[in-house]
Amino acid sequence: MRVISLLIASLFCASSIASSLPDDPHLYVQGLAKIQVQPDRATIRVAISEKNKQLITAKNNVDGVMAKAIKLAKRFDIKSDDIHAEQLNVYRQTRYNRNTNEEVFEGFKVTRSLTLTLKKIQSYPELLQELVDAGITEFNNTEFSVSNHDELTNKLKLKAIKDAKSAAKELAAEFEVQIDKLYSVSFSPLSVPTVPYLRQASAMTMMDSESGNYKEAYNTGAITIDAQVYAVYLIK
The missing domain is CATH 3.30.70.2970 (Protein of unknown function (DUF541), domain 2)
Structure with missing residues (x-):
């Protein structure tokens, strides 16, 4: 959990440096992860x-x-x-x-x-x-x-990061370009008119399910917890 916290903290630092899109050729992608849990x-x-x-x-x-x-x-x-x-x-x-x-x-x-x-x-x-x-x-x-909401959110952020990386590779391959380096990353959308690329299948592939301690006769349904990450990659 300490490794997760350090990684997320470093990404927040990176996002504070750059909050706009670069002038150089780039890819703007969104990573998404979701999980369904029963309330406790x-x-x-x-x-x-x-x-x-x-x-x-x-x-x-x-x-x-x-x-x-x-x-x-x-x-x-x-x-x-x-x-x-x-x-x-x-x-x-x-x-x-x-x-x-x-x-x-x-x-x-x-x-x-x-x-x-x-x-x-x-x-x-x-x-x-x-x-x-x-x-x-x-x-x-x-x-x-859920009592472990923060723990689940941190895990989802790591999955969202992996999803963003996959999205960038997928988009670069489709346009036959090569990824140069990561320009910026944020856990909230950039204040730009451009819509980030999101893999349509990602929401389903990241959807997990955890059972909770809840009386079936009075089940309120699952709670969906999600995390997003927005990354900008320079390309060459």
Whole structure:
């Protein structure tokens, strides 16, 4: 992994030197690598809201549900650092009475948001159900991810580099020219109107699959992680 990090760091240094295409004859190519993985963690964003004309009553009800939810999260082995309970939000709600032309006070709406990072993904369906039972009223969104995302990305960058090299050789052979040397490389597209050459088969040949620890009855599908590299080669 140290070798991968050093190689990627050196490529970033090279990309900072040259950010445009050269005047000399050249090839501009894109390398691409993808992988599909099953998620092994879920970031769950939920909330509780309560409406009552008595502010203290609404606050106490919301705090009570939030306390249950936090206790529940810990029972699912969610660490304190992965539990983020937001502060109270209080809104004074009114409605317009057309008959009296006055604003009528309807009550206070009190809300609190909670974000949980579940690292035992097989418990996700059960956790959702128990959050509902505890009184959580809003499920904003869930983001599925993999814990070794950085490691996978670094490996994909190396595959993308190999793909870019193959693309350059393929393009040079088709035009019957010889590659001289590497001019620049970057992990983001150059700010130029030219579109880089991308091998159409590369996305498929680089597509791998890794199985994850996820309950089949509640499968959200695979996550696609990809990496691109953009290289400019001088030709002769």
